[in-house]
Amino acid sequence: MSRSESELSGAERTARIVELERGSVIQTYTRQPILLVRGAGAKVWDAEGREYIDFVAGVAVNTVGHCHPAVVEAIAHQAKELIHTSNLYYTENQVFLAEELKTLTGMDRAFFCNSGAESVEAALKLARRATGRSKIVAAVHSFHGRTLGSLGATYKAVYREPFRPLAEAEFVTFDDPEALAAMVSKETSAVILEPVQGEGGVNVPSPEYLRAARQICDDCGALLILDEVQTGFGRTGRWFGKEHSGVLPDVMTLAKGIAGGLPMGAMLAAQSVSEVFQKGDHASTFGGGPLVSAAALASIGAIKNEKLVERSAEMGAYLRSRLVEEIDAREVRGLGLMVGVELEANCPEIVNRARERGVLLNATSEHVLRMVPPLVVGKEEIDRVVKVLGEILEEP
Ligand SMILES: *Cc1c(COP(=O)(O)O)cnc(C)c1O
Numbered sequence: 001m002s003r004s005e006s007e008l009s010g011a012e013r014t015a016r017i018v019e020l021e022r023g024s025v026i027q028t029y030t031r032q033p034i035l036l037v038r039g040a041g042a043k044v045w046d047a048e049g050r051e052y053i054d055f056v057a058g059v060a061v062n063t064v065g066h067c068h069p070a071v072v073e074a075i076a077h078q079a080k081e082l083i084h085t086s087n088l089y090y091t092e093n094q095v096f097l098a099e100e101l102k103t104l105t106g107m108d109r110a111f112f113c114n115s116g117a118e119s120v121e122a123a124l125k126l127a128r129r130a131t132g133r134s135k136i137v138a139a140v141h142s143f144h145g146r147t148l149g150s151l152g153a154t155y156k157a158v159y160r161e162p163f164r165p166l167a168e169a170e171f172v173t174f175d176d177p178e179a180l181a182a183m184v185s186k187e188t189s190a191v192i193l194e195p196v197q198g199e200g201g202v203n204v205p206s207p208e209y210l211r212a213a214r215q216i217c218d219d220c221g222a223l224l225i226l227d228e229v230q231t232g233f234g235r236t237g238r239w240f241g242k243e244h245s246g247v248l249p250d251v252m253t254l255a256k257g258i259a260g261g262l263p264m265g266a267m268l269a270a271q272s273v274s275e276v277f278q279k280g281d282h283a284s285t286f287g288g289g290p291l292v293s294a295a296a297l298a299s300i301g302a303i304k305n306e307k308l309v310e311r312s313a314e315m316g317a318y319l320r321s322r323l324v325e326e327i328d329a330r331e332v333r334g335l336g337l338m339v340g341v342e343l344e345a346n347c348p349e350i351v352n353r354a355r356e357r358g359v360l361l362n363a364t365s366e367h368v369l370r371m372v373p374p375l376v377v378g379k380e381e382i383d384r385v386v387k388v389l390g391e392i393l394e395e396p
Helices: 012-022 068-082 091-106 116-131 155-165 177-183 208-222 290-305 309-327 347-356 379-394
Strands: 038-039 041-047 052-055 110-113 135-139 170-172 188-193 223-227 250-254 266-269 331-335 338-342 362-365 368-371
Touching: 012 250, 038 223, 052 223, 052 309, 052 379, 068 290, 091 266, 091 290, 110 116, 116 188, 116 223, 116 250, 116 266, 170 250, 177 208, 188 208, 250 362, 309 331, 347 362, 347 368, 347 379
Parallel strands: 135 170, 135 188, 188 223, 223 250
Antiparallel strands: 038 041, 041 052, 110 266, 250 266, 331 338, 338 368, 362 368
């Protein structure tokens, strides 16, 4: 390379990274061909200076927006004090965060880890320990992660089949209380459900469904695990998806939107269930470290200060109504700023065309677009995205 990095044009930097990535990163991702270098609020910019409205938000992670000043400040401050200690010692932020999560969720105790899949792993281990049973019931179109344990509860057969044997769940039709009642037995350790299915295409169950699930679990002595990795922290227009049905689970899993973009997961449990985990039963070297916990506290603070939960409900309703008005969709569904648009058209193709017009979208399948923008998104940005989508759908 004759010229220094800084002399390369944006297009050259992008081409170079695309080329290098192919040879140096294991090829498990299908990436959009842009090099993102900066973000603020609901927008990101690529190396060529192009601006995008971000309706993917790091897959429902950047709830308070990209580089929220309070999160940046908390990270910068904590980074100068203490970054990592392990869980062999006490640190303040982890305990303050656990207290905060207790208050927000109504659960009793927290275990911290570093991702959604890890929070599900912890939940499945806890359920085994608490019930002495090993069978899991999950829903058709569920997504709970890609590690060997969480993968067993993830519906898509193409994700699971190459990795058998796994501890696989029994899958039951989502939003069907009778089917669930028929499947759950005295051998069931836990039922794991998303309050709104995310990766499965933004599927919203009736509020009665989770209430029925609660009852069915109680009748059989199985635990109810609500996977709120995607639905947590205001995404659905309530702090947590469970609030739409008023159900309190035995175990709750959190990640994605928890820490303003830093990697963190948490498993929360009711008191009696949490007590079956004893010293040495589970652990994480990084879990609940001072830096990520500081970011989580700042992010939660920002959600409160800026009333982002209410804003999610409001802007989500606005987005859905604009979509219904402007777009010829098979269905527009969702809660808060977790929105699915089912279309006749090929959605991966729409994702490409939208990107070329400065809008980042995600397709969960051939015919479903998922919209999960930062909760700070504004009406102008929503209008722009709906306009772009409308234009694309009118093209030949
Ligand atoms: C994303 C997701 C996971 C997995 O989270 P990772 O951080 O990718 O491991 C688990 N459950 C749900 C509901 C999710 O949306």
